[in-house]
Every structure is written in C-alpha cells, then in structure tokens.
Amino acid sequence: MFDESKCDLCGDCLTLCPYVDYERDEAIEQFQSLIEGGTPRIVSECITCVACNQFCEKGAGPFDLILERQERTGVLNIPEQNTQLFRNFPNAPSRVIPGDADGPALSLCSVGELLPGLFDGPLFKGMTVLKGGDYFCGVGWVHLGQEAPLRENAPGVIANLAASNANEIVFYHDDCYALMASIAPDYGIEVPFQPVHIIEYLLRRAKEQAAVKPLGIKVAYQQPCASRYTPWKDAQLDELFSLIGVERVDRDYDRASALCCGSPLMPRDRKRAMEVKERNISDAVAAGAQGMAYLCPLCVLNLRKVAESSGLENYHLIELVDRALYE
Ligand code: SF4
Numbered sequence: 001m002f003d004e005s006k007c008d009l010c011g012d013c014l015t016l017c018p019y020v021d022y023e024r025d026e027a028i029e030q031f032q033s034l035i036e037g038g039t040p041r042i043v044s045e046c047i048t049c050v051a052c053n054q055f056c057e058k059g060a061g062p063f064d065l066i067l068e069r070q071e072r073t074g075v076l077n078i079p080e081q082n083t084q085l086f087r088n089f090p091n092a093p094s095r096v097i098p099g100d101a102d103g104p105a106l107s108l109c110s111v112g113e114l115l116p117g118l119f120d121g122p123l124f125k126g127m128t129v130l131k132g133g134d135y136f137c138g139v140g141w142v143h144l145g146q147e148a149p150l151r152e153n154a155p156g157v158i159a160n161l162a163a164s165n166a167n168e169i170v171f172y173h174d175d176c177y178a179l180m181a182s183i184a185p186d187y188g189i190e191v192p193f194q195p196v197h198i199i200e201y202l203l204r205r206a207k208e209q210a211a212v213k214p215l216g217i218k219v220a221y222q223q224p225c226a227s228r229y230t231p232w233k234d235a236q237l238d239e240l241f242s243l244i245g246v247e248r249v250d251r252d253y254d255r256a257s258a259l260c261c262g263s264p265l266m267p268r269d270r271k272r273a274m275e276v277k278e279r280n281i282s283d284a285v286a287a288g289a290q291g292m293a294y295l296c297p298l299c300v301l302n303l304r305k306v307a308e309s310s311g312l313e314n315y316h317l318i319e320l321v322d323r324a325l326y327e
C-alpha cells in the first residue's frame with residue numbers, strides 16, 4: 001500500500017521508469033497529481049511492471065498508488081476476454097499428488113503445465129505436488145490494473161495451501177512466492193507455513209550434490225516482474241549460477257533495471273510489447289549471452305521466439321540445474 005508519509009516527491013520512481021521518458025520536473029508533477037487524486041498520463045502509460053516500488057528508496061510504494069488509480073479509473077482498458085481468463089483460473093481443476101509428508105511440498109499454481117516435462121526429473125522426485133485453481137495466487141491481477149481480486153483471493157489460496165499440512169512449501173511461480181513472502185504479510189494475513197522460493201530450493205539441492213558439472217555457458221537472466229516484491233532472492237540466484245558454472249552476463253536490463261517480458265502489454269498494445277521484447281533481447285545479444293535463462297514460464301512463452309530469431313537458446317533455470325546436477 002502506498003505510504004504518503006514516506007514520499008518526499010523526489011520523482012525518482014518515474015524518472016527511472018524504463019517505459020516512459022520523463023524529465024524530473026514532469027515526473028514530480030505527475031506524482032503530485034497522483035497523490036492529489038488525479039489521473040496523470042503515467043496511469044495509462046504504466047505497463048504494471050512493479051519496478052518503481054523497488055526504485056523508491058524511501059519505501060513509499062509508488063506502484064501501489066498507480067495501481068489504485070488504474071483500478072479506480074479502468075484506464076488500462078483491458079479486453080474482457082483477458083479479465084474473464086483470470087476470473088476462471090480459480091475454477092480450473094486442482095490436483096494433489098501425494099508425496100513425502102515430512103519434506104517440503106511443491107506448489108505449481110495454475111502455471112505448472114505450461115512447460116511440459118519441467119518437473120519430471122530427480123529434483124522433484126517424491127515431493128507432494130499441489131497444482132490447479134485451488135492454488136492460483138492471483139498476483140497477475142495487478143497486470144490487469146486490479147488489486148481487489150488479489151486481496152480477496154489471498155486468504156482462500158493460503159488456506160488451501162495450508163491444508164496440505166506441509167511445514168515448507170516450495171513455490172515454482174514467482175508470483176506465488178511474492179504473495180506469501182511480501183504481499184500477504186502487508187495485508188496482515190498470516191501464512192502458516194514456510195514459503196520457499198524455487199531458487200532457494202534449487203540452491204539447496206545444488207549444495208547437497210557432491211558432483212556438479214559446470215555448464216560453462218553465458219546467459220542473460222530474465223527477471224519476472226513479481227521479483228520486485230522479493231528482491232533478496234537475487235543474491236541466491238548469483239550463488240546458484242556460480243555453483244552450476246553459468247555466467248550471468250552484465251547487461252543494461254538486469255537486476256533493478258530489468259525489463260518486463262512484455263506479456264502484461266500484449267492484450268493492450270502488441271506493438272509496444274514487441275518493442276519492449278526486442279529491446280530486451282537485443283541487450284542480451286549485445287552483452288554476449290548465448291541464451292536467455294528464465295524463471296517464470298510466462299516469460300519463456302513471451303520471449304522465446306524473439307530470442308530464437310536472434311540466435312539465442314532458451315533455458316529454464318530448472319533445466320540448467322537439472323543438467324548440471326544429473327546429466
Ligand atoms: S514514491 Fe518514492 S520515488 Fe516516487 S516521488 Fe515519492 S519518494 Fe520519490
């Protein structure tokens with residue numbers, strides 16, 4: 001939630017936004033208007049990447065204010081079919097695959113089937129798996145300019161996960177981890193299990209493994225937007241890449257300066273989405289990457305063709321760890 005008491009109207013949030021080009025005076029003017037209840041053009045120009053919450057060093061949460069205004073005005077004009085898709089996610093069939101009751105469970109949200117075969121290897125053998133509509137986190141609603149459905153859905157999904165009786169739950173979807181580790185606590189909702197991010201889980205497994213085959217490849221990392229809610233994982237990712245012998249190339253659009261994969265823009269403005277994708281992939285190529293390394297399956301689906309056509313391989317982080325540990 002936006003905290004006006006922390007905002008000193010410095011304008012950093014909007015001058016650093018990688019999708020608009022505002023001088024500082026204009027950024028300050030727009031943010032002042034937002035605080036006063038207006039709807040300046042940033043509200044419709046914003047692509048909902050959440051980055052400005054991270055840019056704001058005072059912790060005011062500027063994106064939360066932009067989101068509130070998007071929701072109140074409906075200015076993003078999201079097509080009804082996209083909104084309906086999100087409304088239907090919680091109704092999708094759910095499944096619990098029972099596994100080791102003493103170990104961590106694995107939650108796949110509603111996105112576990114998007115990249116077939118990703119969980120078939122030894123990394124996840126014997127785990128209890130939770131997947132489908134009952135475990136849909138709803139964080140993606142922010143990309144439709146809506147926060148209320150996320151807030152309404154949160155207690156139910158946390159209760160469904162808690163019903164697994166697992167002490168630890170590993171979250172494949174970055175959005176789910178953002179809900180458990182950052183958003184739910186902000187809402188004052190108790191999370192009665194330990195959320196573990198998939199990067200943290202993979203890092204544990206890599207550290208346990210006696211022999212790791214260094215992969216010797218250079219990748220450009222595609223950070224999901226939801227990572228803005230839980231940026232502390234980035235140090236774990238660096239450690240993981242180092243353990244499996246993968247070089248994360250130093251590029252313009254990584255870490256705090258990462259670009260969105262473009263998927264939130266697709267329903268609203270495909271041309272602008274393609275510009276963002278091409279900017280991102282060109283940057284990866286210029287930095288000497290051999291491939292893109294992804295965490296979010298939606299980033300894979302949105303960027304893989306553009307990456308391929310630029311001569312880059314596409315790797316999911318799980319595939320890389322699988323290869324380094326077990327091939
Ligand atoms: S929200 Fe943060 S970054 Fe934006 S103007 Fe206020 S203090 Fe500055």
Ligand code: SF4
Nearest residue numbers: 017046047049050052
């Ligand atoms: S959420 Fe992203 S696109 Fe929107 S204003 Fe903030 S940095 Fe810019």
